[in-house]
Amino acid sequence: MRRHTRRKVLATTGAATAFSLAGCIGGDNDGPTTIETRYMDAPGAEEYFEEHAEIFEEETGIHVEFEFVGWGEAQETLLSDITSQTGPDVQEIASTWIPEQADAGGWMDLESDEVVDHIPDTGMFEEGAMDVATFQGDIVGIPWFWGPRAWQQIDEEVEDGGVDGHPDDWDDLVDQAQAYDGDNHYFALMGSDFEPMRNFAMFLWQSGGQLLTDDYSEPAFHNEEGVQALEFYADLYQEYDVMPSETVEWAAADINGAFAGRQMASTVDALGTVGAYEDEDGQSLDDLSISAPPVGPDGDGGTFFGMELLGIHPWTDEPEAAAQWIDYLLRAEPNAEISSTIGFLPTNPDGFDTEYFDHDLYEAFNEDVFPVAQTYPQVLGWGEIEGELNRAVAEVIQNAVTGDLEEGDVEDVLDDAAEVAHQTL
Incomplete structure (x- = not known):
């Protein structure tokens, strides 16, 4: 595994399907910080985010709002957001979209001082996941869930x-x-x-x-x-x-x-x-x-292998809150639950120790297949x-x-x- 010198950073894979998350927009000065999120539509996703947004707000005081978009319009919607520098501040990234979107200024460098102390430690991710998450030296996404064939x-x-x-x-x-x-x-x-x-x-x-x-x-x-x-x-x-x-x-x-x-x-x-x-x-x-x-x-x-990542748009008014939300989603239990719901594997290796992946078959994916998987x-x-x-x-x-x-x-x-x-x- 690649280990980065900074204490906390995130990154990420393909196939390929499920849903897209977007992040933070500054909240009302008279109320809690609010972050807006967008996901690819998938069965079970709405229930998952309703539950975990509530838990996250109880822990942090940060309110999470979310919406869903289908895969058919997701790329066009995201490109429109990047062109206009508007829209949600954190978003799920399909791995094959990274180069064009990063080159257009669509994603924050997650090793920047604004967020680096609030996102997951990239040392937990496989080297192949970090290779996908890195574009021209910047870490632009956090590996979220993935699946090798x-x-x-x-x-x-x-x-x-x-x-x-x-x-x-x-x-x-x-x-x-x-x-x-x-x-x-x-x-x-x-x-x-x-x-x-x-x-x-x-x-x-x-x-x-x-x-x-x-x-x-x-x-x-x-x-x-x-x-x-x-x-x-x-x-x-x-x-x-x-x-x-x-x-x-x-x-x-x-x-x-x-x-x-x-x-x-x-x-x-x-x-x-x-x-x-x-x-x-x-x-x-x-x-x-x-x-x-x-x-x-x-x-x-x-x-x-295919992989989905989470990234933060550079126009966010709440980079720290956005990073905290991503950090929460990459905890072992939430990461395993959403991966299981969508039909992928968790990028946090501790997710394999949860009830969602309690079978030798999943370990075979992780131990025997990932070593020969490429994207x-x-x-x-x-x-x-x-x-x-x-x-x-x-x-x-x-x-x-x-x-x-x-x-x-x-x-x-x-x-x-x-x-x-x-x-x-």
Whole structure:
């Protein structure tokens, strides 16, 4: 873990979903300090904040108000706030939004004298979380909750299909899928929205490749390792017949329902599928097992993680109150409760000692999967690159499913996406 010299600071991951918090606006001089907060809408979030805002006010005298916004309008709303220098003073940050928003002056440096003594000690966070939270030397967010994508399987279904254990590498995955003799599908991945890009990134890291060069100056995803990764991804449909064709249209609700309904025996996903499975009557976490995904042909491991952070806007009138609210939310119990409610894992490691994560399965996520989890580079222009690469990968996978993918197509598509990335960078 990285430890910073200052006593208290915060930072942070992907996937990716749930809700957004915003912070403090100066209160009435005749009443308590008031901070306004905004969150991404999610089931259970309003009840959580009602409870904890009341506890926080009893402790500190600081009144917290909150509102919710859907993911569809969240980024546009936040950009409007940053442009006008108005709106809530503390907000949840999606990790992939950080570079553009920080470059536009949207986030306070959390090591500044105004707040550094009132936010959580960043020494508790994993180094990967702090890497995401740091942009051009400034800590702009506090890691709040996150989720790596793990190999997950329903052990009984796998065993009934004549397969033993988890696949160690790509060859094992193909061999087990082809040997599987169950009544359902052996394995599936989500294929809609931005999932093609995330799946490709996972296979790229497993093949020993990287998205950009070490100095972030040039694309690297179109190199030999990238071609190998995307060809393997496509071959899971076209050559090996591992994944059902309908999964190219699957979003989170589809894969959660399929896994919970035992329509497939295994997947690589975050905590959403686990929660969906447990919510089904008569099913238990004891039915499942978790591990890092299969490694690539050269023994490299890798998987994608998403993370959400909390940041303070620099125009706040109440930076200390904003920082205190974030510090409260990062205590073990509140952090574990909101992470469990949203379907992620807590960034405070003490959250794993609470009732919300009292199962060996969660420790497997934490101990076996996080060490090989990576996320996207913190670089200006990444949003445009991600969008272009997601479009390119989705095109390849769709052509693989329809039988229209020809030799050389993968190289051509990745080269075209790399040209866009080069111009963007």
